[in-house]
Amino acid sequence: MKAASSALFLEFSLLCEKLSSTSSNSEKVRLLASYLRNLESEDLGIAVDFLLGRASRVRSSEGRANVAFATVRDALCQVVTFSDDQLLQLYKEHGDLGEVAMELLSSGHAAPLVRGQLTLKRIRDGMDDIASAQGSGSEKRKVMTLTGLLLDSSPLEAKYLIKILTSDMRIGVSEGFIAEAAAEAFSVGKEAVRKAYLLVNDMSKVAVMAKEGRLSDAGFSLFTPIRPMLAEPASSARQIIDDMGRCYVEDKYDGIRLQVHKKGGEVRLYSRAMDDVTRFFPEIVEQISRLNEDFALDGELIYEAGGRLRFFSLQKLLRNEGRREKHPLKFVAFDALYAKGRSLLDLPLVERKRELFALGYDNCAPFKEVSAPEDLERAFKDSIARGNEGIVAKDPESTYQPGARGKRWFKLKKALDTLDVVVIGAQYGNGKRKGLLSDYVFAVRRSRDDPTLVPIGKAYSGLTDEELRDYHDFFMRNKIGEKGNTVWVLPRLVIEVGFQSIQRSARYESGYALRFPRIISVRADKKLDEIDDLQRVEDLFKAQG
Structure with a gap:
């Protein structure tokens, strides 16, 4: 049996290479189970984190090492010689910094006289050191830590070191695969x-709990956020009534999905991505603190200006941690997850609504029961008139299913089709936007199982000049290289784009192009693995008739 925390990083890297090269789901599970069952608990937790792209456990890092492209470039410069043009060309060929690092180190790098051994624990310690570096000298500290790891890395280890560091694994492994592999590795039920x-x-x-026979200890607890239940898109009010019959209908707000947890005098706020965003919204904490009960609520954080809800204004608050002046913000609660000392997840919505309104919170989302398409259509039009996105219709008997999207909740939005995409490049504008990165090149995933990014369009409208200046600085911090008028960047900014139609096009690798694309919102609450894929594009293309 291995000593605790002695698992070699090379073994982990070899596993990742095998996982990325197989398209068989059953083979992925077999490979994972075979590897995980032989790990001690501490290594097991680290390995699962790394497989899912969680680099660090430093609380403020939210799983990410928070490094700019320049940090990776500067560390690589310490161990191998290359030009900026060579780096950009390699990235354009691979679209993956890990692959770039492996190719660069394969050409020969400055190895130390005595090469240290990389273990999972050593890599995690390095990631935590990088994630916690702040203030004067922090960039130098990050580069030194990463350089030390790269010097002891083989080309293959360097590949996965960088992929973990940038939270960009893309090896076709999700939580679902890990869950199935843990069940097989430790002889426990998949459903458990x-x-x-x-x-x-x-x-x-959870993997450690499965190994140690403690799955029965799992339960909902305050200050441990869960994945929000999601609504299935609907094409019409008739479809919703046909599928669900009687339903509760409420406005779909144009804001930020938020979970609010309160216990005693402590209040924590969590985003859709389950990041702790409490520090950004002290006024919401103050509002919630006035209530007496302990609870967990699901809802939407909205900003109201001139009667209209502005998502961009909320996003700006998220990008400015230090701001504490008052803003016209409010949290609208539409579900209760925990109250009176117990989880409410297994209760039907009708009972959860009852518990929600019993808390005495002033900003509970109003709702009404409907059973006819025309009533649902009227509710939709009324919501649009109030400046909202549309409606959400919910089965009164639905239990709360974290992370699930199915026919228990439906959403009906404005007629404009939208896609969630990621920005991979930006081009300089003209006229008053000269010298400003204002035209965004964006991409979708090739498929749910293939995270390769394929370009599908370019948008240059929808953001204000102030917003463009903010994102110009963001792109320059995440710049990979520059060629002609285009700055190529790490895929870190998810945006929602609207468009008039989709057409086939040989101009983009996806085979499609969006006609008259426009940026609807910047989705700081969404991660790279949540963007749309080519199947969604093809479905929308076919639906055009």
């Missing part, structure tokens, strides 16, 4: 692992 994950919301902890 899945249920524990929905409640604990941390697959590395």
Whole structure:
């Protein structure tokens, strides 16, 4: 049996290489189970984190090492010689910094006289050191730490070191694969692992619980956010009534999905991505603190200006941590997850609504019961008139299913089709936007199982000049290289784009192009693995007739 925390990083890297090269789901599970069952608990937790792209456990890092492209470039410069043009060309060929690092180190790099051994624990310690570096000299500290790891890395280890560092694994492994592999590795039920994950919301902890026979300990607890239940898109009010019949209908707000947890005098706020965003919204904390009960609520954070809800204004608050002046913000609650000392997840919505309104919170989302398409259509039009996105219709008997999207909740939005995409490049504008990165090149995933990014269009409208200046600075910090008028960047900014139609096009690798694309919103609450894929594009293309 291995000593605790002695698992070699090379073994982990070899596993990742095998996982990325197989398209068989069953083979992925077999490979994962075979590897995970031989790890001690600490290594097991680290390995699962790394497989899912969680680099660090430093609380403020939210799983990310928070490094700019320049940090990776400067560290690589310490161990191998290359030009900026060579780096850009390699990135354009691979679209993956890890692959770039492997190719650069394969050409020969400055190895130390005595090469240290890389273990999972050493890599995690390095990631934590990088994630915690702040203030004067922090960039130098990050580069030194990364350089030390790269000097002891083989080309293959360097590949996965950088992929973990940038939270960009893209090896076709999700929480679902890990759950199935943990069940096989430790001879426990798949459903028991899945249920524990929905409640604990941390697959590395769940894997350790499965190994140690503690899955029965899993339960909903305050200050452990869960994945929000999602609504299925609907094409019409008739479809919703046909599928669900009687339903509760409420406005779909144009804001930020938020979970609010309160226990005693402590209040924590969590985003859709389950990041702790409490520090950004002290006024919401103050509002919630006035209530007496302990609870967890699901809802939407909205900003109201001139009667219209402005998502961009909220996003700006998220990008400015230090701001504390008052803003016209409010949290609208539409579901109760925990109250009176117990989880409410298994209760039907009708009972959860009852518990929600019993808390005495002033900003509970109003709702009404409807059973006819014309009533649902009227509710939709009324919501649009109030400046909202549309409506959400919910089955009164639906239990709360974390992370699930199905026919228990439906959303009906404005007629404009939209896609969630990621920005991969930006071009300089003209006229008053000269010298400003204002035209965004964006991409979708090739498929749900293939995270390769394929370009599908370019948008240059929808953002204000002030917003463009903010994102110009963001892109320059995440710049990979520059060629002609285009700055190529790391895929870190998810945006929602609207468009008039989709057409086939040989101009983009996706085979499609959006006609008259326009940026609807910047989705700081969404991660790279949540963007749309080519199947969604093809479905919308066919639906055009």
